[in-house]
Amino acid sequence: MSGAGEDYEELLRAWVGRELVARRPGQDPVNVPMIRHWVEAMEDPNPVYLDEDAAKATGRDGVVAPASMIQAWTMRGYAATVHPSAERSGFDELVALLAEGGYTSVVATDSELEFERELVPGDHVSVEEHVESISAEKQTGLGAGRFVSTVKTYRDASGEVVATQRWRTLRYRPAEKPAPDKPKALRPRPAINPDNAFWFEAAREHRLVVQRCADCKSLRHPPGPCCPQCGSFAWDTVESSGRGHVYTFTVNHHPRHPAFDYPLVVAVIELAEGTRLIANMAGVEPADVAVGMPVVLDWIDPDPDLSLPVFRPAAHEER
Numbered sequence: 288m289s290g291a292g293e294d295y296e297e298l299l300r301a302w303v304g305r306e307l308v309a310r311r312p313g314q315d316p317v318n319v320p321m322i323r324h325w326v327e328a329m330e331d332p333n334p335v336y337l338d339e340d341a342a343k344a345t346g347r348d349g350v351v352a353p354a355s356m357i358q359a360w361t362m363r364g365y366a367a368t369v370h371p372s373a374e375r376s377g378f379d380e381l382v383a384l385l386a387e388g389g390y391t392s393v394v395a396t397d398s399e400l401e402f403e404r405e406l407v408p409g410d411h412v413s414v415e416e417h418v419e420s421i422s423a424e425k426q427t428g429l430g431a432g433r434f435v436s437t438v439k440t441y442r443d444a445s446g447e448v449v450a451t452q453r454w455r456t457l458r459y460r461p462a463e464k465p466a467p468d469k470p471k472a473l474r475p476r477p478a479i480n481p482d483n484a485f486w487f488e489a490a491r492e493h494r495l496v497v498q499r500c501a502d503c504k505s506l507r508h509p510p511g512p513c514c515p516q517c518g519s520f521a522w523d524t525v526e527s528s529g530r531g532h533v534y535t536f537t538v539n540h541h542p543r544h545p546a547f548d549y550p551l552v553v554a555v556i557e558l559a560e561g562t563r564l565i566a567n568m569a570g571v572e573p574a575d576v577a578v579g580m581p582v583v584l585d586w587i588d589p590d591p592d593l594s595l596p597v598f599r600p601a602a603h604e605e606r
């Protein structure tokens with residue numbers, strides 16, 4: 288089915304205002320143990336969430352739940368995977384209809400929350416979700432797509448609305464991948480500023496430099512205006528030997544940027560001089576990279592404006 292046909296438009300329009308997910312109560316009422324785990328994880332020191340006296344001192348009747356927990360009270364958690372939901376049938380139907388139009392990919396674009404009142408232990412929250420709008424097809428950087436906006440309404444046990452959440456996603460038809468013979472995209476530009484320009488300028492000359500405090504002589508990277516050891520603003524640089532080892536690394540598969548080859552090894556290299564920097568690895572299969580692997584510096588010139596250090600496994604004689 289075409290994403291632009293008149294019948295298809297009609298089918299999509301019919302979804303506006305419809306219920307996507309039927310009202311569903313949270314598994315547990317608002318409770319202090321879940322609040323405690325949340326504020327500990329979020330490192331939120333506000334005492335009104337756990338300390339009755341502090342909450343009363345603010346004019347409240349007692350402790351309240353953080354507003355940002357609203358979704359947590361109605362999440363089904365592991366139960367959602369063990370017992371797939373009858374409530375989501377509307378949601379699955381709409382996703383299937385969008386897929387028929389070719390809109391098979393999704394990205395969340397924004398979420399707006401409005402709170403009517405604070406939740407307190409004992410409140411039992413339910414949630415339902417309706418479709419608010421489905422846009423006409425738009426051209427976006429990701430491909431042609433439609434913005435789908437839904438509203439989740441959170442209610443207490445008496446049915447009063449406690450919060451609403453407008454949730455917008457872009458459902459899109461993934462853009463065609465560029466043919467392999469097309470020139471590759473430029474790498475994202477580094478954010479060059481007066482404090483780090485010297486580093487990128489040296490890189491263009493294939494020199495790996497490390498900033499050094501002119502007073503206490505300690506080395507630092509990434510570059511910054513001020514010595515974290517002694518506070519001095521005076522600095523010079525030393526040129527690195529280019530030797531070091533893999534301090535840690537990750538292998539990126541997704542999301543893919545057209546300027547890079549994947550799988551892409553992103554490593555933290557500890558230089559012999561003691562500072563660390565993030566760089567890609569070259570001349571090694573991702574599966575062969577290991578923490579502690581001795582490496583040597585090499586350079587790549589991805590485009591005329593940019594040279595970057597990469598690191599290769601050190602040959603035996605270089606170790």
Ligand SMILES: [Zn+2]
Binds near residue numbers: 500502505514516
């Ligand atoms: Zn210093």
